Amino acid sequence: MYAWIFRNLPGPLWLRIFEALILIAAIVLLLMMYVFPWLNQYISPFTDSTIGQSTP
Amino acid sequence: MNRSATAQGRRMQHRRPSAGNRIAGFFGELLITLGILLMLYVVWELWWTNIDSAQAQKEVTANLVQELGEVVVPEGNEEEEEKDYGPAPVTELAPGETFGIMYFPRFGASGSHHPVTYGVEDHVIDNLGIGYYPTTQQPGELGNFAVAAHRQTHGQVFWDIDKLQDGDKIYLQTAQGYYTYTWYATEIVAPSNGDVLLPTPHQWGVEPTKSILTMTTCHPKYSTQQRMIAYSELTDWRPLDAGPPKEIRDMVIDATS
Numbered sequence: 001m002y003a004w005i006f007r008n009l010p011g012p013l014w015l016r017i018f019e020a021l022i023l024i025a026a027i028v029l030l031l032m033m034y035v036f037p038w039l040n041q042y043i044s045p046f047t048d049s050t051i052g053q054s055t056p
Numbered sequence: 057m058n059r060s061a062t063a064q065g066r067r068m069q070h071r072r073p074s075a076g077n078r079i080a081g082f083f084g085e086l087l088i089t090l091g092i093l094l095m096l097y098v099v100w101e102l103w104w105t106n107i108d109s110a111q112a113q114k115e116v117t118a119n120l121v122q123e124l125g126e127v128v129v130p131e132g133n134e135e136e137e138e139k140d141y142g143p144a145p146v147t148e149l150a151p152g153e154t155f156g157i158m159y160f161p162r163f164g165a166s167g168s169h170h171p172v173t174y175g176v177e178d179h180v181i182d183n184l185g186i187g188y189y190p191t192t193q194q195p196g197e198l199g200n201f202a203v204a205a206h207r208q209t210h211g212q213v214f215w216d217i218d219k220l221q222d223g224d225k226i227y228l229q230t231a232q233g234y235y236t237y238t239w240y241a242t243e244i245v246a247p248s249n250g251d252v253l254l255p256t257p258h259q260w261g262v263e264p265t266k267s268i269l270t271m272t273t274c275h276p277k278y279s280t281q282q283r284m285i286a287y288s289e290l291t292d293w294r295p296l297d298a299g300p301p302k303e304i305r306d307m308v309i310d311a312t313s
Binding site for chain 1: 082085086093096097100101104108176178181182187189204245247248249250252253272283285
């Protein structure tokens with residue numbers, strides 16, 4: 001899967017390495033800024049600091 | 057031309073992986089991806105949330121500071137410092153508003169401060185520092201002014217709550233002035249133990265005789281198994297135009313400038 005993506009990136013080797021890094025950075029940012037905050041509503045290991053309330 | 061031809065030739069020599077191999081390889085990559093995703097989630101929870109929370113707290117603090125106006129720092133003499141300004145007035149709280157800043161000289165290397173917002177919903181506690189339990193009393197009222205904040209992640213506001221010791225003060229700055237609370241006890245209870253939020257903690261139907269501040273947070277660190285509860289009593293109050301108490305003067309100037 002990853003080998004296939006890398007092979008299909010355009011350009012010479014150095015450019016493909018650069019493109020791969022950009023892709024990785026973009027995916028990590030997407031996860032950190034949007035996916036994980038959204039996911040956190042459903043699985044929140046530490047977000048419960050309140051007491052005696054019926055809501056989590 | 058020649059080079060690409062040889063490269064292609066080399067590839068041809070490679071034996072094509074069998075279907076089973078390719079499925080196993082794909083499955084393996086999937087597992088590696090899952091592992092990396094889980095690690096990234098932990099990084100987000102333990103580190104990134106603190107950055108997000110710090111940013112959001114900074115913004116609401118700046119807004120509040122604008123409402124409170126310029127901090128007055130009088131050229132006070134000692135007499136002025138010791139002056140008793142009488143009983144503390146009540147700060148009336150309205151849903152949704154960020155109404156105060158709390159100062160903790162004991163927390164961190166050189167003290168910390170965080171905004172206090174009405175409500176203990178996730179969006180308050182996760183982003184805005186300290187949340188106020190709407191079912192409890194208001195600052196200055198007889199009874200229990202109770203707040204919650206995270207022990208870890210999302211700003212880890214109450215990380216050092218177990219460090220509070222005799223004589224430690226916690227300060228609350230609102231539109232009504234500076235409330236000084238003095239810590240007197242900490243306990244660990246079950247998460248379901250809502251009695252700690254009663255006007256007189258753990259005692260149903262008992263008329264409160266003093267104003268206290270109750271801070272609730274997670275315990276132990278990196279878990280939500282129990283709650284750590286720290287109690288402080290309102291021991292002093294001074295109006296905004298008398299200037300901040302001298303113990304936190306630098307912190308207030310730092311927080312509001």
